[in-house]
Amino acid sequence: MKLKLLLFAFVLFLCGWKGKTPPPAKPKNIIFILADDHRYDFMGFMNKVPGLQTPNMDKIAREGAHIQNAFVSTALCSPSRASILTGQYAHTHTIVDNQAPLPKGLKFFPQYLQKAGYNTAFLGKWHMGNTDDAPQPGFNYWLSFKGQGVYYNPTFNINGKQVAHKDSSYISDLLTDYAEQWLNSLDKNKPFCMYLSHKGVHAEFQPAKRHKGSFKEALVYPESMYLTKTDTSKIFGALPVHNAAQPPMNPNMKDMPQWVKNQRYSWHGVDYLYHGQIQFNDFYRQYAETLRGVDDSIGRVLKWLEDNGQAENTLVIYMGDNGFSFGEHGLIDKRHAYEESMRVPLIMRCPSVIKPNSKISEVIQNIDIAPTILNYAGVATPVQMQGKSFLPILKGQKTDWKDKAFYEYYWEYDFPQTPTMFAVRTDRYKYIFNHGVWDANELYDLKNDPLEVNNLIRSPEHQAIAKDLRDQVWSWLEDTKGMQIPLKRISNKRGDHRYRGTY
Template identity: 55%
Template sequence: MKEIMKTTTILRTVVLCLIFISKGYPVNERSESIKKKPRNVIFILTDDHRYDYMGFTGKVPWLETPNMDRLASEGAYLPNAFVTTSLCSPSRASILTGMYSHSHTIVDNQAPDPGNLTYFPEYLEKAGYQTSFFGKWHMGDHGDSPQPGFTHWESFPGQGVYYNPTLNINGNRITYKDSTYITDLLTNHAVEWLEKRDRKKPFFMYLSHKAVHAGFQPAIRHKGKYKGKQIDLPSTFEQTKTGAYRDLKWPQWVADQRISWHGVDYMYHENRNIHEMIVDYCETLLGVDESIGTVMNYLEKEGLDESTLVIYMGDNGFSWGEHGLIDKRHFYEESVKVPLLVRCPELFQGGIRPKQMVQNIDIGPTVLAEAGIEQPLHMPGTSFIPILTGQTDENIRKEVFYEYYWEYDFPMTPTVFGMRTDKYKYIKYHGIWDRNELYDLENDPDEIYNLIADPDKQELAKSMSAAIYDWLKETNGMQIPLKRTVKYRFGDFKHKNEH
């Protein structure tokens, strides 16, 4: 309890923390070397890739991801990486701006860019970096137009398609045919850009894959590789079906969602077997793994693999049956955790798995720090490189906060606010008559036993609830940023692919 109260006190001094951040890193040998030679950075982002669906984790025994495994063995795997909002557009906006959803106001997949945001690649471009973007944008804008901060641009509208895409390449649209696969196309173009770059300038490349977003479509060469394979379904798969959720004190909305678009009994309004869908997901992921290998092979060929900072991350997690749910949005571990692999042998040794919590708002500060650029005051995150280099007294996050705002198009999930420490998770719902949730993550990592009504946990719940409000107040989040969105008839709902 003392630790929680201490955490609450710390939260009330966020402003002081921001002042500290504004002073930058202390001058030492490492920071001086960064200023002399800005580091090349490659950021690879995937869609809907949950944190433990990689070969080396053993979660799916038959899943093979040799290139992700290589990043983990030669670099770092951060198993406690989280997003601030588990949804495509808000998460991508948080990555690019370094801000929480309520601050940048792109709160869902429909909310437009307010027009006053600065993306961290803009700072890189001004500092002399060559910058490039390849792939899915889908961040407050469903279009494909070039965006600020990127000297080279290749994208497509909205979610895009897996086969025969049309790319907007620096303002010119080109359609590809003959079963051109989007993951391969983006990867090939990214490597071509690296090959043609100005070798006198540092570079930042943002490779943003469509995969592994639903409906999953693997590359032709991977189709059928895992046919007939199955996973062990999670321990919470059946509870909402049997009624056990009442004894476990889960919210009613979780049980109700089982037969919805995001429930295991009617997944995306299809009568499909969950194992078949997971196979499609895993086969689609294989193209992403090969993409990583292609990029790494290029760096090795050019002698850049030791000095280039390579970051691989997912934009949000994904549930596969936990609590009877699929997809994302909620604050359960599978939804909010993302894969985060980092490699740079020149900076830190490989094979490490630091347990410290990091978030997607830390990507911008991390890249800017390695470029020798002072972190802007509006970014509340911090570089996670000191965690990887063993400077464990620096930049240790004691908690992460979460927010998700109810969507007209997907009304099954309520507005969610949450706080997670290393030991506890508190989930607070807004605008719904239901119970909140409190889990002891050390003793109950599957989030089975809701402790919200336990007499000896009432002070804990109050302190975490107060901390959430303090966080929102101190980061200008006490007003939900409502946005004008297009309303669809219910009959159109099942045809929308913006989940």
């Protein structure tokens, strides 16, 4: 009898033990937040801009990873966004400017996530080729607007329906409102990917009303803003004091490209920016204030994750689509291959994968975003993607990784003052080939010349370095089938054969 009882108890024990199955793993969610024209060092924790407030960006960097050497392969809205979505260089996906139409058959990473069971959403600025605000493949939920959009009272295309907003509604806040609504509608047991694409901080900058006038600190002008001896004190104030942490500025004006000198007094130059529509100081302050609206949006998204128990298992990525100049070399805007243009902010948080306060020094580019997101979701990198997943780096694992970033920009009809250029950046040097103009090419020693003002292209002791980097640029273009500039017929908005090369 005792033996039967013991056997019965043992069977019950086994049944009870087998019944305690582990809880199902939480879905691997993804939130990708993209800002427009946000330069790499304009975040509070970078300590570059006194008084700049970005507490939620700071939070992601503190609780996750700061990718310190993040670069775009083209510093222009449409090409960079296409590279993020496709994992390809601009000469491969062929969205080489802000007007080039999308080629047939181009595949975006959310399409692969959908096939893997993800619920996907796009909210915000699409601005790519001929598609305007029309819903695109790969997204279960779609919200966008035409072109660059407007900061106040926008009209959205929501799943094919035009929805207008009034009462001084602000675009960064509205996009976040809709993002929260979509997140609240989800089955939390299924994975999701939300792509939140802000208009901020694209010019012409307009901050939310609550942030207007909030940036009152003295401005920090870059030293390379004053490459010539012209009297700028009447416009900008006192000359900047040299930063003792970097080598003295030693400008080589002889070999500075003429197109850079000429652009100083132009639409994209500090002496006549936007043809005199706004003064530089106001331009600078409004940028910092507009950025606060984007940071507020990030904070709301992070709070939703925490309130809904999704913070641990959600990969949050914040990035800029390209950088932005604030006076360096006398320039504003982007497009060129200098640091402030091709370098971008990139911060990520996912407590289940990334250790807090991680500093990632490897070279990461926009073409690497799609493979990394797919890798996190358990989806293999498609063969046509030229980027590579850096998820192992985020996990702290050793991996064979690239040590340079390649760059391309193609001349635009609307902004002819900036030439086509190709470049390569290593941890020490940057080589820039200015294509199609009778002008100097460029070589900079980033260690001894971080301001990129002493062009070493004629330096006898640097000729071997210049030749090697030049050869690397052309080898990269050959290997990736980029030797032909992808020209495309675009619409003629002025209806005049003299403009835009249409006919």
